[in-house]
Amino acid sequence: MTLLQRFLDELYQRYHTLGDGTVASYIPELKKADPNWFGISVVTVDGRVFGAGDIQQKFTIQSVSKVFAFGLALESQGRDTVLEKVGVEPTGDPFNSLIRLDEDSKRPFNPMINAGAIATTSLIKGSGPTSKLNNLLSMFERYLGHEVFIDMPTFMSERSTGHRNRAMAHLMLHFDMISHDINAALDLYFQQCSVMVTCQDLAMMAATLANKGKQPVTQKQAVNPDYVRDILSVMYTCGMYNRAGEWAYRVGIPAKSGVSGGILAIVPGKAGIATFSPLIDKNGNSVRGIRVFEELSRKYGLHLFDLSMGRCVFSKATQDTSES
Numbered sequence: 001m002t003l004l005q006r007f008l009d010e011l012y013q014r015y016h017t018l019g020d021g022t023v024a025s026y027i028p029e030l031k032k033a034d035p036n037w038f039g040i041s042v043v044t045v046d047g048r049v050f051g052a053g054d055i056q057q058k059f060t061i062q063s064v065s066k067v068f069a070f071g072l073a074l075e076s077q078g079r080d081t082v083l084e085k086v087g088v089e090p091t092g093d094p095f096n097s098l099i100r101l102d103e104d105s106k107r108p109f110n111p112m113i114n115a116g117a118i119a120t121t122s123l124i125k126g127s128g129p130t131s132k133l134n135n136l137l138s139m140f141e142r143y144l145g146h147e148v149f150i151d152m153p154t155f156m157s158e159r160s161t162g163h164r165n166r167a168m169a170h171l172m173l174h175f176d177m178i179s180h181d182i183n184a185a186l187d188l189y190f191q192q193c194s195v196m197v198t199c200q201d202l203a204m205m206a207a208t209l210a211n212k213g214k215q216p217v218t219q220k221q222a223v224n225p226d227y228v229r230d231i232l233s234v235m236y237t238c239g240m241y242n243r244a245g246e247w248a249y250r251v252g253i254p255a256k257s258g259v260s261g262g263i264l265a266i267v268p269g270k271a272g273i274a275t276f277s278p279l280i281d282k283n284g285n286s287v288r289g290i291r292v293f294e295e296l297s298r299k300y301g302l303h304l305f306d307l308s309m310g311r312c313v314f315s316k317a318t319q320d321t322s323e324s
Contacts, residue, residue: 001321003317007317008042009052011295011296012053015038018279018287018288018291020281021286021288024259024260024280024284026161027158027259028157028161029157029158030060030157030260030278033278037054037059038277038288039055039057039199039277040055040273040274040275041055041274043203043204043272044271044318045207045216045269045270045271046216047217051203053199054199054276055199057199058198059260059261059262059278060151060194060195060197060260061192061196061197061202061262062260063257063258063284064262064264065117066112066116066117066120066256067239067256068139068143068205068223069120069124070111070230070231070234071139071227071228071230072135072136073111073124074230074231076123076124076125077123079230082123084107085119085120085178086116086119087108088237088238089109090237090238090245106175107177110234112234112235112239114165115168118172119172122178122189124136129188133188133191136188136191139222140195142223143204143208143215143222143223145204148195148196151194151195151196154194155191158190158194159186159190165189165190166182193258197262198276199276200274202262202264202274203271203273203274205264205272206264206265207271207272208223208272209228209254209272210268210269210271210272211269231254232266232268233254235255236304239256241284242283243283243285251290251294251303252297252303252304252305253265253268253302253303255293258284259284261279261280262274262275263276263286263290265293267314273293275288275292277289301313
């Protein structure tokens with residue numbers, strides 16, 4: 001057993017009974033999640049997998065999808081075109097804020113909030129809604145190395161209750177940030193949020209970004225490596241809702257969370273890490289997940305600005321030991 005696997009087991013035992021937080025309820029389907037679900041997964045850039053708890057439990061990806069849709073939009077339209085429609089500045093406001101369009105440019109502030117994600121998703125290329133959806137699903141499959149599917153009850157739930165997102169879309173249409181086909185853009189956004197994944201899937205997707213966009217197992221390029229820096233930069237500054245600053249201070253690696261309870265994070269050049277627990281705090285971040293990441297960062301010196309030999313320690317922890 002590796003030192004890392006032993007530590008993941010310890011973290012699972014330490015936090016699986018933590019009952020702080022609540023299950024998201026503003027999307028009716030999310031209320032059905034079991035608050036006891038809890039998983040931790042690590043995938044290294046050479047494809048080794050470590051995990052503890054419910055790492056194979058399926059759930060909808062929700063806002064974690066914004067990371068990958070942003071990458072696909074960059075590939076579809078190029079950096080300059082995307083930046084004309086969506087900025088890269090953190091807001092400090094809730095992810096579903098209606099008011100945060102830049103006063104001068106009228107762009108959404110970044111692609112990790114709902115308004116920015118809707119604009120980003122609308123930039124994905126395709127000859128029509130089906131073609132765009134197929135391009136989106138193919139993108140997810142390149143990261144995961146297997147087929148994905150959309151949870152239709154969640155999609156319909158989001159579609160029937162997403163009135164704030166519709167308001168954002170109409171406001172962005174007014175400022176010419178998205179096209180006139182609002183319903184198609186919103187449907188694609190709701191579909192991307194309803195893709196089913198597991199905790200191990202998230203760790204694999206994170207490991208792909210850690211590996212310059214190359215999937216660690218299939219060795220297929222999931223995203224153009226020229227855009228990986230763009231993705232990680234926005235994740236670092238904007239990925240954890242209005243806790244992004246505290247995350248950068250305490251954990252210090254690029255990350256993205258979702259209200260279904262998933263968090264993924266990237267240790268560049270080393271590994272992808274993911275947690276899953278549906279109990280979220282007032283900011284929409286998994287309570288257990290944040291505790292796990294804070295402990296991992298402290299133990300292995302993962303913070304990007306930690307000048308110690310933390311990354312080396314992390315690498316050693318993934319190697320087999322003589323102890324069983």
